[in-house]
Amino acid sequence: MSDEGGRKILAVNRKARFDYSVVESLECGVQLVGTEVKSMKEQRFSFSDSYGKVDNGELFLVGLHVNVYPAGNVWNHEPDRSRKLLVHRQQIKWLRRQVDEKGLTLVPMLFYLRKGRVKVELGVCRGKKQRDKREEIKKRDQKRDTQRELRKFS
DSSP states (O other): OBOTTSEEEEEEOHHHHHHEEEEEEEEEEEOOOTTHHHHHHTTOEEOTTOEEEEETTEEEEESOEEOOOTTOGGGOOOTTOOEEEEOOHHHHHHHHHHHHHHOOEEEEEEEEEETTEEEEEEEEEEEOOHHHHHHHHHHHHHHHHHHHHHHHHO
16 A cells, blocks of 8 residues: 555554544654564554653654564564654654643554655544544444435435
8 A cells, every 4th residue: 555655554553543633643763673674564563552652862662563574583573672763852852741741642643664664653642532432433424324315316
């Protein structure tokens, strides 16, 4: 799957848009070692429970599971380690303020390749309440019903 920005989409976190309202998003590089890149290019990773964390002035992605590369033998990587995200120092300071002061969460929204490098779109998100989720489901169902009715009469 590919889009107009010259990037090849590896995975999209659709559940995050349902559970969180995205305040802002940020493109980050991911520091990977050895066979991790090959596993990610083959889409052999899982990030359902992952999140961003600012620690000692550095940004990390915690909970990203990259499967072991089958042909990697002794040079394989550790599947569940924290991976450093590559962003500017000013952006890290801004993200720390957002998380500490406003209680927002850093959620990976999208993984993609740009010029052969793995990137992640990190969303600065606010958690939705259960009633907000129900309202969203109701609106989506109403929209689907109106589209269905319009197709009957067209």
